[in-house]
Amino acid sequence: MLALMQYYLSKDFTVFLARSAEEALEVLQREQLHAVVSDQNLGDGLMGVDLLKRVAELQPHAARILVTASQKLEDAQKAINEARVNHFLTKPFTEQELKNTVGQAVHNAALLSIRDKMVQELKDQLGLGRGAAAKPAVGKPGAPAATPRPKVAEPQKIDAKGAPSQSLIPESERLAFRDGLTSLYNHRYFQEALSAGLLSARRREQKLALVLIDIDGFRRFNLSRGYAEGDKLLRRVAQMVTDMMEDPVTHARSDNSSEIAARYDWDVFGVILCNADVERARTYAEKLRKAVEELDFPEGTGSDVGEVTVTAAVAVFPDQARNEQELISAAEKALRSSKAGGPNRVVLAPR
Known part of the structure; x- marks a missing residue:
């Protein structure tokens, strides 16, 4: 499944393949990502929701996509509340569903990066220095639209819509964009x-x-x-x-x-x-x-x-x-x- 997903996604994205949660965390430490796709069952008792929690902490602007066979409402609520998962891929899914989900997630992450860039520019103009919201979510700061092949971490499949960043200060947001x-x-x-x-x-x-x-x-x-x-x-x-x-x-x-x-x-x-x-x-x-x-x-x-x-x-x-x-x-x-x-x-x- 991992190899198949990598094959489909690598046509449009730069894909980092991780075969364990540990490998995924290593990728997160060295690469700025648009999206992370994770299977709910990672093996060895590890759950995708737990990995995506760490993603939310390490790279809050990276979209979080959870692949799962469960259709239970309580499972979805847990994923949303604990890991801020915005998108789900329900097994079995088609190639087009995979591409659409990841594509939308990457697009929304790019928009969040644009917002953060504009907020940070305003802060710099006001002499407020660099805050947490300034960290770009894309490989090339300030130019998500020009990045031809966004990076997608794929530890074992994920989904995300790109929820509004909680780090943005409402007044700064209003003034900036x-x-x-x-x-x-x-x-x-x-x-x-x-x-x-x-x-x-x-x-x-x-x-x-x-x-x-x-x-x-x-x-x-x-x-x-x-x-x-x-x-x-x-x-x-x-x-x-x-x-x-x-x-x-x-x-x-x-x-x-x-x-x-x-x-x-x-x-x-x-x-x-x-x-x-x-x-x-x-x-x-x-x-x-x-x-x-x-x-x-x-x-x-x-x-x-x-x-x-x-x-x-x-x-x-x-x-x-x-x-x-x-x-x-x-x-x-x-x-x-x-x-x-x-x-x-x-x-x-x-x-």
Whole structure:
């Protein structure tokens, strides 16, 4: 099983194979890893959860993936509570399930590394020195999106989603990569996350959708209502942008940390939808457009429904673009052409 997993994963990742918990810990001491995959039964009475506990201590940003034959809820709860395991691979699993699980884990670990890098830069600017959150989770500090073959430790199989790091200080996080007005991600983090997302999409042969949302007539709104009301409107639409990011099947709010909503420009929001084709992206954009059109703003008056609208543009990798700049350019061009044709629309970038 180990050799087979190594064969499948080594096509896309640098894999360190460990045949015991001791070997795995040796790898952890000398290598910075994106993810660790461990079987629950390591032999000699050792359990994968115990190994992943040590992983959480030694490399908290490395994704932790547990391979198990158990489907008991109490076993999963123990793994989550004790080892902060976020992903599980249930035996038997397919090659695609293995690749998808590890790929998502590595992607989320890269995003955490980006966040830590930005937080540390802010701390350095403020003269706060280097804290625990500065330790990079990838081999090349500050450039996870450019790392072509992330490292995956495979002591005997693992899964992980990349839970938010508890070492991040909330205020530092907000200042480093959150927009001060809307609390969405800022433009710089958005660009970093898009690079990481495209790298993951290429590796996993998946699509990635970029949606740009522009508030129609926002400058005119500011002049007529005042900048204070304009700020309120930005915050309200920003909240709707995130509220609409739900699972298309279950209609539950998405907790996928790799799906990003950001303040892209003054009155423009950007949304990254991972593993999303044009139909899913268009459905999201149309749902948001309709919700904003029905917005009563200022809320509670009932007299201004329909006054606020948005125009959205959708571009999908690799359908309309081969790289980050082409994807952004396609979305921006589609947004400009849509605005010229009238407000309150959803437009798709041409192929």
